[in-house]
Amino acid sequence: MATPERLVVIGGDAAGMAAASQARRHKGPEALAVTAFERGHFTSYSACGIPYWVGGVVDGPDALIARTAEEHRARDIDLRLRTEVTEIDLDRGRVRSRDLADGGRETWTGFDKLVVATGARPLRPPLPGIDAPGVYGVQTLDDGQRLLYGLRGAAGRRAVVIGAGYIGVEMAEALVHRGFQVTVLDQGAQPMSTLDPDMGALVRTAMCGMGIEVVTGARVTGVLTDEDEGQARAVVTEDAEYPADVVVLGLGVRPETALAEAAGLPLGASGGLRTDLALRVAGQEHVWAGGDCVEVRDLVTGEHRHIALGTHANKHGQVIGANVAGGYATFPGVVGTAVSKVCDLEIARTGLLESQARAAGLQFVTVTIESTSRAGYYPEARPMHVKMLAERRTGRLLGVQIVGREGAAKRVDIAAVALTAGMTVEQMTALDLGYAPPFSPVWDPVLVAARKADAAVRATGSAGPR
Known part of the structure; x- marks a missing residue:
C-alpha cells in the first residue's frame, strides 16, 4: 500500500x-x-x-x-x-x-x-505601559475571554478604546452595552479611516449621540499604571490624560x-x-x-x-x-468590501477611497447623496448617505461608501458586484433592482448616486485636471 x-x-x-x-x-x-x-x-x-x-x-x-x-x-x-x-x-x-x-x-x-x-x-505600538494588565488586544477567542474576565474584574466603569477603525468602533459599542463610559481616541481627523473624512464625520456624530466620547487628532503617548499592581489606570495623549479601568486596542492588524x-x-x-x-x-x-x-x-x-x-x-x-488535493481553483482578488455597525448606525464601503484613487494615479469625480432606506412615506424610513467615486472620462465605478441606519449597509453589495464586473456608473443606472415601499424608494439610493455620478462624469468631459 x-x-x-x-x-x-x-x-x-x-x-x-x-x-x-x-x-x-x-x-x-x-x-x-x-x-x-x-x-x-x-x-x-x-x-x-x-x-x-x-x-x-x-x-x-x-x-x-x-x-x-x-x-x-x-x-x-x-x-x-x-x-x-x-x-x-x-x-x-x-x-x-x-x-x-x-x-x-x-x-x-x-x-x-x-x-x-x-x-x-493586533497592532500594539511600543509605548510605555502598553503591555500592562488591563490593556487588551482583540483578535482571537482567547483574547475575547481575557477581555471579558478583565471587564468583570474592573475596579470602575471607564473604558478607553485606542483606535477608531472597525474593531475600535465595534468594541466601543460592546463596552457601551456592558455599561461602561467609553472614550475613543484616534489620530485621524475623523473616526473610520476606511471611509473618506466627510463620511467619517457622520460616524462621529452618531457615536457622540450614543454617549461615546470621540477624541480625534489624538496621538497616544503611553498608558499610566498604578503603583501597587501595575494595572492600567489612564491613557495619555500629547494633550490630555483619560482615566481608564480598561483599555482596548483597536489599531488594526x-x-x-x-x-x-x-x-x-x-x-x-x-x-x-x-x-x-x-x-x-x-x-x-x-x-x-x-x-x-x-x-x-x-x-x-x-x-x-x-x-x-x-x-x-x-x-x-x-x-x-x-x-x-490535486484539483484546480483560483482566487482572482477582491474589491475591498466591508460592513460594520456601531449601535444602530450601519457603515459600509467597497472599492477605493479618494486617497487610494489618487495614490493609484486615477482621475475621478465624487458625488454624495442623501436618501432613505424605504419609500419616504413608509413608516420608519431612515436617512442614508451614499458617496460614489467614478473615473473621469470612462465613468468606471471606483468606489462607494454608505452610512445610515437599518437597511443601509448591505446595499453596498450592489456596488461590489458592479465593481467586480467593471461597470460604469451609467450602466449601473439601468440595473433592475427589487422595489417595494417597505424596502426601497422607487430609485434605490445606490442608483440615485450612480445617476448623479454619471451626470458629473458627463459634465467634466475629457479635458483638464480633476
Missing part, C-alpha cells in the same frame, strides 16, 4: 481549517495525511463575532465555533491545539512545533505539502508572517505573503498560504494589498484545499 502524502497546516482558524477540510473531502486518509497546528484553545471560529460576544449580544465562545476540534478529528484531521509552530524547514520539508500545554516540549513533523495560515496580529519570513518565503509591501492566483506562495511548488497573512489583488487598481476579513479567509481555504 502506498504511503499517503503528508499535508501540514499552520493555523487552525478559517483559512487553515477550510483548507484542511476541503483537502480531506477530495482525498481520504489513505491518500493524504493531514496535520494541523493551532496555538490557541479554539479552532474554526468567527473572530468577527467577538465584539458581539463581549457586548453580550451573542453567546460565546462555543456559539462562535463553526466546527470543534473533535469534529475535525472525526474527519481524520490530526488537529493539535495549544501547539505553536516555531520553525519551517523548507529544505528538509518539516516544521518544528512546541507543545504549549506540556511544558514546551518540541517535536519535528515532516510534510510533502504545506499551508501557511498564521493570520494577523498586521499579517502574522514572522515565521514565514524566517523561512525565506517572499513578502509584499504590507508584510503579507505573496501568492499566485492558486494561492501558491511565489517561488514554492508545494507551499500555499491564505487568510489574514497574505496580500490579495485589488481588482480595481490591479495592485496587491492586505485586507484581513473572514470572508476572504474562508474562500482562500476552499481554493487551497482543492489545489492541495
Whole structure:
C-alpha cells in the first residue's frame, strides 16, 4: 500500500481549517495525511463575532465555533491545539512545533505539502505601559475571554478604546452595552479611516449621540499604571490624560508572517505573503498560504494589498484545499468590501477611497447623496448617505461608501458586484433592482448616486485636471 502524502497546516482558524477540510473531502486518509497546528484553545471560529460576544449580544465562545476540534478529528484531521509552530524547514520539508500545554516540549513533523495560515496580529505600538494588565488586544477567542474576565474584574466603569477603525468602533459599542463610559481616541481627523473624512464625520456624530466620547487628532503617548499592581489606570495623549479601568486596542492588524519570513518565503509591501492566483506562495511548488497573512489583488487598481476579513479567509481555504488535493481553483482578488455597525448606525464601503484613487494615479469625480432606506412615506424610513467615486472620462465605478441606519449597509453589495464586473456608473443606472415601499424608494439610493455620478462624469468631459 502506498504511503499517503503528508499535508501540514499552520493555523487552525478559517483559512487553515477550510483548507484542511476541503483537502480531506477530495482525498481520504489513505491518500493524504493531514496535520494541523493551532496555538490557541479554539479552532474554526468567527473572530468577527467577538465584539458581539463581549457586548453580550451573542453567546460565546462555543456559539462562535463553526466546527470543534473533535469534529475535525472525526474527519481524520490530526488537529493539535495549544501547539505553536516555531520553525519551517523548507529544505528538509518539516516544521518544528512546541507543545504549549506540556511544558514546551518540541517535536519535528515532516510534510510533502504545506499551508501557511498564521493570520494577523493586533497592532500594539511600543509605548510605555502598553503591555500592562488591563490593556487588551482583540483578535482571537482567547483574547475575547481575557477581555471579558478583565471587564468583570474592573475596579470602575471607564473604558478607553485606542483606535477608531472597525474593531475600535465595534468594541466601543460592546463596552457601551456592558455599561461602561467609553472614550475613543484616534489620530485621524475623523473616526473610520476606511471611509473618506466627510463620511467619517457622520460616524462621529452618531457615536457622540450614543454617549461615546470621540477624541480625534489624538496621538497616544503611553498608558499610566498604578503603583501597587501595575494595572492600567489612564491613557495619555500629547494633550490630555483619560482615566481608564480598561483599555482596548483597536489599531488594526498586521499579517502574522514572522515565521514565514524566517523561512525565506517572499513578502509584499504590507508584510503579507505573496501568492499566485492558486494561492501558491511565489517561488514554492508545494507551499500555499491564505487568510489574514497574505496580500490579495485589488481588482480595481490591479495592485496587491492586505485586507484581513473572514470572508476572504474562508474562500482562500476552499481554493487551497482543492489545489492541495490535486484539483484546480483560483482566487482572482477582491474589491475591498466591508460592513460594520456601531449601535444602530450601519457603515459600509467597497472599492477605493479618494486617497487610494489618487495614490493609484486615477482621475475621478465624487458625488454624495442623501436618501432613505424605504419609500419616504413608509413608516420608519431612515436617512442614508451614499458617496460614489467614478473615473473621469470612462465613468468606471471606483468606489462607494454608505452610512445610515437599518437597511443601509448591505446595499453596498450592489456596488461590489458592479465593481467586480467593471461597470460604469451609467450602466449601473439601468440595473433592475427589487422595489417595494417597505424596502426601497422607487430609485434605490445606490442608483440615485450612480445617476448623479454619471451626470458629473458627463459634465467634466475629457479635458483638464480633476
